[in-house]
Amino acid sequence: MSADTWILTAQCPSRLGTVDVVTRFLKESRCYITEQQSFDDRHAERFFIRTEFFPQDPGFDAEAFQAAFAARAEEFEMDFELTAPDARMPVVIMVSKADHCLNDLLYRYRTGQLPIDIRAVVSNHPDLEALASWHGLAYYHFPITADTKAEQEARVWEVIEESGAELVILARYMQVLSSEMCEKLAGRAINIHHSLLPGFKGAKPYHQAYEKGVKLVGATAHYINDDLDEGPIISQGVEAVSHADYPEDLVAKGRDIECLTLARAVAYHVERRVFLHKRRTVVFSR
Amino acid sequence: MSADTWILTAQCPSRLGTVDVVTRFLKESRCYITEQQSFDDRHAERFFIRTEFFPQDPGFDAEAFQAAFAARAEEFEMDFELTAPDARMPVVIMVSKADHCLNDLLYRYRTGQLPIDIRAVVSNHPDLEALASWHGLAYYHFPITADTKAEQEARVWEVIEESGAELVILARYMQVLSSEMCEKLAGRAINIHHSLLPGFKGAKPYHQAYEKGVKLVGATAHYINDDLDEGPIISQGVEAVSHADYPEDLVAKGRDIECLTLARAVAYHVERRVFLHKRRTVVFSR
Amino acid sequence: MSADTWILTAQCPSRLGTVDVVTRFLKESRCYITEQQSFDDRHAERFFIRTEFFPQDPGFDAEAFQAAFAARAEEFEMDFELTAPDARMPVVIMVSKADHCLNDLLYRYRTGQLPIDIRAVVSNHPDLEALASWHGLAYYHFPITADTKAEQEARVWEVIEESGAELVILARYMQVLSSEMCEKLAGRAINIHHSLLPGFKGAKPYHQAYEKGVKLVGATAHYINDDLDEGPIISQGVEAVSHADYPEDLVAKGRDIECLTLARAVAYHVERRVFLHKRRTVVFSR
Amino acid sequence: MSADTWILTAQCPSRLGTVDVVTRFLKESRCYITEQQSFDDRHAERFFIRTEFFPQDPGFDAEAFQAAFAARAEEFEMDFELTAPDARMPVVIMVSKADHCLNDLLYRYRTGQLPIDIRAVVSNHPDLEALASWHGLAYYHFPITADTKAEQEARVWEVIEESGAELVILARYMQVLSSEMCEKLAGRAINIHHSLLPGFKGAKPYHQAYEKGVKLVGATAHYINDDLDEGPIISQGVEAVSHADYPEDLVAKGRDIECLTLARAVAYHVERRVFLHKRRTVVFSR
The missing domain is CATH 3.30.70.260 (ACT domain)
Structure with missing residues (x-):
C-alpha cells in the first residue's frame, strides 16, 4: 500500500x-x-x-x-x-499481568508497523506500568473485585470515551466484561483467547488442552460480544505440541501464536479488511 | 530406517x-x-x-x-x-461412501509407503467395491439399519477376527460403533474425525464450523473408545479457510488434511511410535 | 462457486x-x-x-x-x-516412472474435484499404463534417448495437438523439454519441481537438500519456459524435515507436498485464478 | 523441563x-x-x-x-x-539498525523465557542504544568502514572475550565477518539470514525473492562459518506471500518469521539440543 x-x-x-x-x-x-x-x-x-x-x-x-x-x-x-492514507486509529489497550501481547503490540506501534495511536493502557493490575511508560503511554491502574466491578468498568469506560478510542484491544485482559460493557463496545473491541475456539472456552484453556492430549494448540482473535468466547472470529493460529509439553509448557509455547494472531487481527481491523455482519466476519486478507 | x-x-x-x-x-x-x-x-x-x-x-x-x-x-x-524389520501389520479398513481416505491409504499400501497388509475392506455401502477390487482386496458389504446393528457388527467382527487384523482403520466410516465393539477394539482402531477435537464433535462438523465462522478447519486421528469423538488423540492437522468457503467448500477443502492426518496416524501406529496410556498418547514422531 | x-x-x-x-x-x-x-x-x-x-x-x-x-x-x-460454469479444461498429463502426482491428479479428476478433462497420459516409460487404464484413459508410451529426442517430442506434440489439450501437466516428467517445445507450450504447461525454487535447481534436489542439511524441504509448481526450473511460479509448499531424514527419507516425505502443490496450481489455473505477465504470476487465490 | x-x-x-x-x-x-x-x-x-x-x-x-x-x-x-539446571548462557548480541530481532530476544531474556545472560550489545550503529539501555544492558557502538574493519573486529572481539560470552548472536548484523573472526567464533555464533538458504544468499534477499515471484519467503538461522551464508543450518521458517507484496512488503512480512526462527535456534542452542558435526547439525527438537 x-x-x-x-x-x-x-x-x-x-x-x-x-x-x-x-x-x-x-x-x-x-x-x-x-x-x-x-x-x-x-x-x-x-x-x-x-x-x-x-x-x-x-x-x-x-x-x-x-x-x-x-x-x-x-x-x-x-x-x-x-x-485516509495517513489514518492512525485511536486505541486503548487493556491488560492484566501477562505482558507478551502488550509487548508485541507496543513494538509494532513504536516502529510504525501498526498504524494505531495508543491513547492509554488500562489494567486491573499495576505490573505493566513500566513497559507502558517506556513507550510514553498513560497507564491506568483500576483494581477490580466482585464488589467494585460496575464502578471499575465505569472508570474504564471514561478512559475509552475521553481518549476518543475507536478500538479497544483486550491483550490478555483476564476479566469478563459485563453485558453493558460488551454492548457499548460491540464491533470495536478485539479479544485474544488462548485456544482454537470453540474448543476450550473459558478459564485455563491450556490446562484443558493438556487434559485432552491435543497435538495442536491455538489462539483466536475475535470481536467481543455478550456471549463469552463466542464473538465473531477474525483470525486464528496454531502451534504443534507433544506429549512432552506439560500445561506450563503449553502456556509458554502458546505465547508467540497469541501475539501473532492478535496482531494480525488488529492489523486487519485498522486496514479495514474486516466486515462484521451478525455473528460472522468477512475478512479480505492479503 | x-x-x-x-x-x-x-x-x-x-x-x-x-x-x-x-x-x-x-x-x-x-x-x-x-x-x-x-x-x-x-x-x-x-x-x-x-x-x-x-x-x-x-x-x-x-x-x-x-x-x-x-x-x-x-x-x-x-x-x-x-x-521385525519386514513386519507388515495386518489391517482391516472400514468405510462408508466417502472414498478420499480409502483412496489415499490404498495408494500408500500399493506403493509400499505404509507397511500394512490390508486383509479386507468392510463397508455399510456397496459404493467403494470397485476401488478395493482394483487393488485386489476383498470387499465386504454389510448394510446396517437401527434394527440390524448388533447383527452387522457381529459380521464385521467376524471379518476382523478371521483376517487376523491387528489394526482397524475407520476411514470415514459413518456409523457409531457399539460400546461392546469399542471395547473389543480398544487401542487397535484408529478413527479420523473431520474437526479439531474437542471442537465440533458429532455430526456434520464442517457445517458447525461454518456456523461459527472459524478461520481454520482441521482433522483429528484418534483411537476409538466408548466416548464418541473423545478417544486418545494421535495426530491433528489444520487448513486455513475464509468467509468465502460455504459448508460444501469446507467439506472439499478438508479432504486433503483428513487424508494426511489419518495416514500419519496409521504410519505412527505401525512404526510403533504411539504409546497409549489411559486417555492420552505418547507419540515419538519424527 | x-x-x-x-x-x-x-x-x-x-x-x-x-x-x-x-x-x-x-x-x-x-x-x-x-x-x-x-x-x-x-x-x-x-x-x-x-x-x-x-x-x-x-x-x-x-x-x-x-x-x-x-x-x-x-x-x-x-x-x-x-x-462457462460447466467448463472442463482439456488436459494432457506427462509422466515418467514416479506415480504419486499422477495418482493424486487422477483421483481429483475421477471425483470431479478438479474440473479437467484428461485426454491422454503420455510417458517415456511403460510403468504407469495400468493406473491410467483403470481410469479409462489413453496411455502413450514414447521412449526417449538422446538420439530420438526430437522425434519423441514430435510424437508428444501430435498427441497434445490432436487431443485438443489446452493444458499440459508435467507430473514428475523427468525429461528436459527442448526450447521449441517450451515455446510451443508457453503459458499452458505446468511443471512440479521437488524443491523450493530457486533453491536446488536441476537433478536430485532432495540429495542436494540433504547435503546442505536444510530443515525444510519443499515443492514448486511453475509454468515452464526455456530456462530450466526458472519458469513463473504458481504455488509453493513446504514440509519440515530433520537430521534423521536421509535422502531417501526426503524423497518419501516430499511426495505429499509435491502432490498438493501441483494440484493447487492446476486448480488455480483451470479456475482462471492465475495471470501470467512476463516472468511473474498474479494469483487470486482463495 | x-x-x-x-x-x-x-x-x-x-x-x-x-x-x-x-x-x-x-x-x-x-x-x-x-x-x-x-x-x-x-x-x-x-x-x-x-x-x-x-x-x-x-x-x-x-x-x-x-x-x-x-x-x-x-x-x-x-x-x-x-x-546445570540453573545455567544461563553468557551471550553477546550484535546488531546494526534493524531492531526486530533484538527486541524479540530482549523480551524473551527479560521474562526469563530464554535462559541467557546478555553481557553486551555491540553495534556498528548508535541507533539501538536506547532499547538496550532500557533493559539495563551495556551497548558498544563500534562504527566500521572498509579501512577500519580489522580494528573494529578487534574491539568487538575484546568485548566478547572480556564478557565471557559463550555465544554470539548476530541479530541482523549487516556486516560480513572476516575469516579470522569466523574461525574464532566457529560453533558459537548464530546468524539469522532473511531467506530460505541456500536460496537468495547475500544482499537484499527479499528483493531477490520479489524478482523471482516466489510464493513463500523464509528465514534461516545458522552457525556462521567462513563461507558466507553457507554455515550449518539450525532452524528455518516460512511465510506465505503473494503478487501483491512489493519488496518493502516482503521486508515487513518477513520480520516475524525472522524473530521466531532466530529465537528458536538460540533456545535449541542453549538447551543443548544442537550438535554440530562438520557442515551439518543434529537438532533434538521438541
Whole structure:
C-alpha cells in the first residue's frame, strides 16, 4: 500500500449493481483503483467490498467525495467508510499481568508497523506500568473485585470515551466484561483467547488442552460480544505440541501464536479488511 | 530406517533404571542402536521408550531375545514389544461412501509407503467395491439399519477376527460403533474425525464450523473408545479457510488434511511410535 | 462457486477506468457479481481482474456477451476470457516412472474435484499404463534417448495437438523439454519441481537438500519456459524435515507436498485464478 | 523441563555400546532420566545423545560426576558436556539498525523465557542504544568502514572475550565477518539470514525473492562459518506471500518469521539440543 492510498469499504444487502455503484463513482471521481476485493454472501444475502485507490488529481476533497457518494449509496442501503492514507486509529489497550501481547503490540506501534495511536493502557493490575511508560503511554491502574466491578468498568469506560478510542484491544485482559460493557463496545473491541475456539472456552484453556492430549494448540482473535468466547472470529493460529509439553509448557509455547494472531487481527481491523455482519466476519486478507 | 532395523518399544511405571534395563540388554545382546527416544511422564508416573536397532551378528534369534529380555522386564512391570524389520501389520479398513481416505491409504499400501497388509475392506455401502477390487482386496458389504446393528457388527467382527487384523482403520466410516465393539477394539482402531477435537464433535462438523465462522478447519486421528469423538488423540492437522468457503467448500477443502492426518496416524501406529496410556498418547514422531 | 457461475478474467496496461470498464458492462448486461478481485501492479504497470458472476436473466448468450465486451475492451488493450460454469479444461498429463502426482491428479479428476478433462497420459516409460487404464484413459508410451529426442517430442506434440489439450501437466516428467517445445507450450504447461525454487535447481534436489542439511524441504509448481526450473511460479509448499531424514527419507516425505502443490496450481489455473505477465504470476487465490 | 533437571550431551564415533556407556553410568550414579534422544548418523558414522535427568539423592557433585564419566567416555573418544539446571548462557548480541530481532530476544531474556545472560550489545550503529539501555544492558557502538574493519573486529572481539560470552548472536548484523573472526567464533555464533538458504544468499534477499515471484519467503538461522551464508543450518521458517507484496512488503512480512526462527535456534542452542558435526547439525527438537 502506497503512502497516498485511500481505502473505501462498504456493505449492503445483495442486489444487482452493488459493485458498479462503487466503481463507477470512483471512475467518475478520477480515482485510480490499485486493489479491490468484493464478496456477495449468498446465505446472508449481503454484499461486501473493499477498494484501495488514489486520486488522479491533486486536491482531493474527502468531504465532498463522501457527500456525493452518500447520495448513491443510500439507494442501495449501503454503509460505507472512507479511510485516509495517513489514518492512525485511536486505541486503548487493556491488560492484566501477562505482558507478551502488550509487548508485541507496543513494538509494532513504536516502529510504525501498526498504524494505531495508543491513547492509554488500562489494567486491573499495576505490573505493566513500566513497559507502558517506556513507550510514553498513560497507564491506568483500576483494581477490580466482585464488589467494585460496575464502578471499575465505569472508570474504564471514561478512559475509552475521553481518549476518543475507536478500538479497544483486550491483550490478555483476564476479566469478563459485563453485558453493558460488551454492548457499548460491540464491533470495536478485539479479544485474544488462548485456544482454537470453540474448543476450550473459558478459564485455563491450556490446562484443558493438556487434559485432552491435543497435538495442536491455538489462539483466536475475535470481536467481543455478550456471549463469552463466542464473538465473531477474525483470525486464528496454531502451534504443534507433544506429549512432552506439560500445561506450563503449553502456556509458554502458546505465547508467540497469541501475539501473532492478535496482531494480525488488529492489523486487519485498522486496514479495514474486516466486515462484521451478525455473528460472522468477512475478512479480505492479503 | 534401514531394511534391517528392528524396533523395541516398552512402557512401565516410573522408576530408576528404566532406560538402563533396556539399553544394557541391547548392548549385551550386541544390538546396535540407531535411534532412541524415551520419555518419563511425571504426571502419569509412567515411562515410555522406543529403540531402533540392528543386530551386529548374523543369526539374530528374536524368540530367544524376547525370552531373555522378559526376565529383566518383569522386574520393572514392563510391557514390551519387538517388531521385525519386514513386519507388515495386518489391517482391516472400514468405510462408508466417502472414498478420499480409502483412496489415499490404498495408494500408500500399493506403493509400499505404509507397511500394512490390508486383509479386507468392510463397508455399510456397496459404493467403494470397485476401488478395493482394483487393488485386489476383498470387499465386504454389510448394510446396517437401527434394527440390524448388533447383527452387522457381529459380521464385521467376524471379518476382523478371521483376517487376523491387528489394526482397524475407520476411514470415514459413518456409523457409531457399539460400546461392546469399542471395547473389543480398544487401542487397535484408529478413527479420523473431520474437526479439531474437542471442537465440533458429532455430526456434520464442517457445517458447525461454518456456523461459527472459524478461520481454520482441521482433522483429528484418534483411537476409538466408548466416548464418541473423545478417544486418545494421535495426530491433528489444520487448513486455513475464509468467509468465502460455504459448508460444501469446507467439506472439499478438508479432504486433503483428513487424508494426511489419518495416514500419519496409521504410519505412527505401525512404526510403533504411539504409546497409549489411559486417555492420552505418547507419540515419538519424527 | 455455484453451478451457474461464469468467470470473466482480464488483463491490460494500467489506466484509469480499468475496473469500471468491466463492472459497468456486467451491470448493464444484468450479470450479478458474486466475487471479484483486482490488482494493479505498479511496477509492471499492468492491471488484472477476475470476476465470478451469474446472469440475472435466463438465456444468457455468451457469444453476444463477448462480442459486445470486445468493443469496450479494445479501447483498453484488454485481453479477456469468459469461462462457462460447466467448463472442463482439456488436459494432457506427462509422466515418467514416479506415480504419486499422477495418482493424486487422477483421483481429483475421477471425483470431479478438479474440473479437467484428461485426454491422454503420455510417458517415456511403460510403468504407469495400468493406473491410467483403470481410469479409462489413453496411455502413450514414447521412449526417449538422446538420439530420438526430437522425434519423441514430435510424437508428444501430435498427441497434445490432436487431443485438443489446452493444458499440459508435467507430473514428475523427468525429461528436459527442448526450447521449441517450451515455446510451443508457453503459458499452458505446468511443471512440479521437488524443491523450493530457486533453491536446488536441476537433478536430485532432495540429495542436494540433504547435503546442505536444510530443515525444510519443499515443492514448486511453475509454468515452464526455456530456462530450466526458472519458469513463473504458481504455488509453493513446504514440509519440515530433520537430521534423521536421509535422502531417501526426503524423497518419501516430499511426495505429499509435491502432490498438493501441483494440484493447487492446476486448480488455480483451470479456475482462471492465475495471470501470467512476463516472468511473474498474479494469483487470486482463495 | 523441571527446575532441577540436568542435561548431559555427548557425541562420538559410531560404535556398539555408545548408548549404554551413557545410560549405565547414569543408572549407577542414581540419576533419573526424564527424557532422552539419541541418533546414530550412518553416513557420518557419528553418534549423538542428549539426556535430561535429575539426581535421586541430595548433594549431587557435578565435578565428581564429570571426572568419573570422563574415564568411560575416553574409551569411546566421546566429547560430552554437563549442563546445570540453573545455567544461563553468557551471550553477546550484535546488531546494526534493524531492531526486530533484538527486541524479540530482549523480551524473551527479560521474562526469563530464554535462559541467557546478555553481557553486551555491540553495534556498528548508535541507533539501538536506547532499547538496550532500557533493559539495563551495556551497548558498544563500534562504527566500521572498509579501512577500519580489522580494528573494529578487534574491539568487538575484546568485548566478547572480556564478557565471557559463550555465544554470539548476530541479530541482523549487516556486516560480513572476516575469516579470522569466523574461525574464532566457529560453533558459537548464530546468524539469522532473511531467506530460505541456500536460496537468495547475500544482499537484499527479499528483493531477490520479489524478482523471482516466489510464493513463500523464509528465514534461516545458522552457525556462521567462513563461507558466507553457507554455515550449518539450525532452524528455518516460512511465510506465505503473494503478487501483491512489493519488496518493502516482503521486508515487513518477513520480520516475524525472522524473530521466531532466530529465537528458536538460540533456545535449541542453549538447551543443548544442537550438535554440530562438520557442515551439518543434529537438532533434538521438541
